[in-house]
Amino acid sequence: MSEEIKKNNYSADSIQALEGMEHVRMRPSMYIGDVGVRGLHHLVYEVVDNSIDEAMGGHCDTIGVAINEDGSITVEDNGRGIPVDLHKKEGVSALEVVMTKIGAGGKFDKDSYKVSGGLHGVGVSVVNALSVHMKSTVFRDGKIYEQEYERGKSLYPVKQIGETDKRGTRQTFYPDNTIFTQTTEFSYDTLSARMRELSFLNKGITITFTDKREVDEKGEFKSEVFHSDEGLKEYIRYLDGNREPIISHVISMDHEKGEIPVEVALIYNTSYTENIFSYVNNINTHEGGTHLQGFRSGLTRTLKKYADASGMLDKLKFEISGDDFREGLTAIISVKVAEPQFEGQTKTKLGNREVVSPVSQAVGEMLENYLEENPNDAKIIIQKVILAAQARHAAKKAREMVQRKTVMGGGGLPGKLSDCSEQDPARCEVYLVEGDSAGGTAKQGRDRNFQAILPLRGKILNVEKAMHHKVFENEEIRNIFTALGVTVGTAEDSKALNLEKLRYHKVIIMCDADVDGSHISTLILTFFFRFMKELIEEGHVYIAAPPLYLVKKGNKKEYAWNDVQRDQANERMGGSANIQRYKGLGEMNAEQLWETTMDPNFRTLRQVNIDSLAEADQVFSMLMGDEVPPRREFIEKNAVYANIDA
Numbered sequence: 001m002s003e004e005i006k007k008n009n010y011s012a013d014s015i016q017a018l019e020g021m022e023h024v025r026m027r028p029s030m031y032i033g034d035v036g037v038r039g040l041h042h043l044v045y046e047v048v049d050n051s052i053d054e055a056m057g058g059h060c061d062t063i064g065v066a067i068n069e070d071g072s073i074t075v076e077d078n079g080r081g082i083p084v085d086l087h088k089k090e091g092v093s094a095l096e097v098v099m100t101k102i103g104a105g106g107k108f109d110k111d112s113y114k115v116s117g118g119l120h121g122v123g124v125s126v127v128n129a130l131s132v133h134m135k136s137t138v139f140r141d142g143k144i145y146e147q148e149y150e151r152g153k154s155l156y157p158v159k160q161i162g163e164t165d166k167r168g169t170r171q172t173f174y175p176d177n178t179i180f181t182q183t184t185e186f187s188y189d190t191l192s193a194r195m196r197e198l199s200f201l202n203k204g205i206t207i208t209f210t211d212k213r214e215v216d217e218k219g220e221f222k223s224e225v226f227h228s229d230e231g232l233k234e235y236i237r238y239l240d241g242n243r244e245p246i247i248s249h250v251i252s253m254d255h256e257k258g259e260i261p262v263e264v265a266l267i268y269n270t271s272y273t274e275n276i277f278s279y280v281n282n283i284n285t286h287e288g289g290t291h292l293q294g295f296r297s298g299l300t301r302t303l304k305k306y307a308d309a310s311g312m313l314d315k316l317k318f319e320i321s322g323d324d325f326r327e328g329l330t331a332i333i334s335v336k337v338a339e340p341q342f343e344g345q346t347k348t349k350l351g352n353r354e355v356v357s358p359v360s361q362a363v364g365e366m367l368e369n370y371l372e373e374n375p376n377d378a379k380i381i382i383q384k385v386i387l388a389a390q391a392r393h394a395a396k397k398a399r400e401m402v403q404r405k406t407v408m409g410g411g412g413l414p415g416k417l418s419d420c421s422e423q424d425p426a427r428c429e430v431y432l433v434e435g436d437s438a439g440g441t442a443k444q445g446r447d448r449n450f451q452a453i454l455p456l457r458g459k460i461l462n463v464e465k466a467m468h469h470k471v472f473e474n475e476e477i478r479n480i481f482t483a484l485g486v487t488v489g490t491a492e493d494s495k496a497l498n499l500e501k502l503r504y505h506k507v508i509i510m511c512d513a514d515v516d517g518s519h520i521s522t523l524i525l526t527f528f529f530r531f532m533k534e535l536i537e538e539g540h541v542y543i544a545a546p547p548l549y550l551v552k553k554g555n556k557k558e559y560a561w562n563d564v565q566r567d568q569a570n571e572r573m574g575g576s577a578n579i580q581r582y583k584g585l586g587e588m589n590a591e592q593l594w595e596t597t598m599d600p601n602f603r604t605l606r607q608v609n610i611d612s613l614a615e616a617d618q619v620f621s622m623l624m625g626d627e628v629p630p631r632r633e634f635i636e637k638n639a640v641y642a643n644i645d646a
């Protein structure tokens with residue numbers, strides 16, 4: 001073994017190879033969460049994570065990610081290259097051990113900077129096991145090495161295939177469609193969002209992302225380069241690009257050195273929403289945890305102390321609560337924890353107690369410095385906090401009214417709701433329908449056993465721009481709350497949603513298939529995203545897909561959801577069929593609406609899920625905010641919910 005390798009605390013036999021590639025193929029969800037769209041994309045994240053770790057160790061600065069012409073993925077870095085020397089115990093190369101033995105990845109380089117966790121960090125061998133074909137290429141010591149695998153089994157020992165002056169590792173894999181039966185097609189938007197996120201979370205690294213499946217008019221691949229010198233500070237500017245800041249700088253700090261590396265950035269804007277994103281080892285901790293707790297306590301303690309000392313609170317008749325310090329706040333917290341304990345329903349809640357105090361202290365110090373150096377901004381923030389406290393009192397009253405109505409049960413249901421007769425919520429669905437007339441048709445067309453209809457009047461309130469008490473005072477929104485049977489707010493956490501009494505497990509948004517319709521869907525989704533996020537996270541929210549065309553000839557009729565289907569239907573009928581374009585739900589009769597959009601045997605529902613909370617937030621703030629140009633550009637380029645459903 002060479003001296004260099006020893007210095008890096010690496011030796012081929014420190015790799016503890018465990019068995020179990022077969023187990024991965026038998027129980028893939030245990031390793032990657034699921035075998036749907038999400039699990040598929042996790043394969044890419046796993047491979048990229050290894051290169052990120054190499055970069056965080058200071059050994060590489062560039063990572064290339066590509067979706068290849070054939071739909072496979074290639075990830076390449078300019079790091080040291082995975083070692084190819086002989087692993088004594090296994091009698092094969094270290095590379096082969098890493099690629100074909102479960103559990104080798106994590107133990108590989110324990111003393112160096114490697115902190116992957118959560119769903120990731122399962123090891124690249126898992127990706128290999130779940131791929132029909134994989135190829136590793138290592139550029140190291142002036143030579144190029146290669147090994148290929150099929151469903152996790154090596155096809156030949158590592159071989160040298162040439163010479164090079166490059167260094168690094170290249171991994172190409174093709175997911176196994178007998179495992180990923182739903183789809184093996186990678187989404188550009190999903191991967192690109194994750195690469196952007198990673199570049200903000202790991203400043204200094206350059207990540208290039210290329211989609212080689214298609215070329216544009218100029219004959220070029222779709223491609224993006226992500227690089228952030230300022231990290232979270234820039235991430236905040238990206239996230240809040242469509243909101244109006246009320247202070248002059250992004251407040252940020254980076255404690256790289258400590259026992260627990262902590263990075264934080266925050267800004268206050270004119271909105272009323274709290275937007276905190278927290279990460280542990282580059283993984284979005286949706287459910288928060290101890291780092292978030294540390295952040296909140298540091299923020300509250302420091303701002304409260306400053307406000308008390310300033311005398312600005314003297315005339316205030318209310319107590320200020322923790323929430324008030326976070327209205328209009330956008331913040332990102334990123335910590336690196338050596339042995340993270342993940343808890344909670346989705347295993348995205350950090351449990352390590354030792355994280356609370358370092359984060360709280362770091363945040364406190366950062367804020368104290370900023371407030372001291374920027375007294376004007378300090379005043380603006382405290383004023384905003386006071387306003388928030390006042391608004392909270394108003395909102396509390398409005399919310400109590402909603403609550404009282406909800407608690408009354410049957411009698412309190414909104415008059416406009418046509419309820420179903422089935423009692424078991426798991427079998428019940430409610431259609432939120434745009435407009436009273438379409439609501440009427442839906443009411444006639446539905447199966448009243450299990451389908452309820454709630455018509456909504458025109459455009460519902462844009463919650464992105466409304467103060468909270470306005471939201472709770474709004475009649476349409478109150479109707480949604482009461483119809484669904486959910487309540488918000490406990491003494492401890494005024495924003496917690498109570499889904500226990502949810503009356504329908506499917507909440508289906510049904511709007512016209514036109515620009516206005518998608519605007520209304522987006523308004524409703526924005527409301528759910530800001531006020532009932534759990535409803536989306538638990539998979540209860542769906543979007544109905546009404547057809548665009550009715551193609552008719554003689555006694556034959558077919559519906560079409562896009563132009564291709566329309567033309568095909570026309571052809572099937574021998575051409576020159578009568579084509580009716582539905583301009584809205586209102587043009588369909590009850591039977592047609594049932595057949596196409598409501599009958600569970602034929603309809604298509606799109607389940608709304610959130611891949612990346614940060615990305616969804618950015619999209620909603622852009623769609624619903626003040627800036628018109630980016631919104632127009634987005635709507636022209638995408639279906640309105642392109643980035644938020646699967």
Ligand code: 0RA
Pocket residue numbers: 004005008010050051054077079080081082083108109169
């Ligand atoms: C441990 C030791 C060495 C390299 C790596 C890990 C490594 C792993 C990956 C995974 C993707 N890209 C990677 N690049 C490097 C070698 C240590 C040495 O050369 O001394």
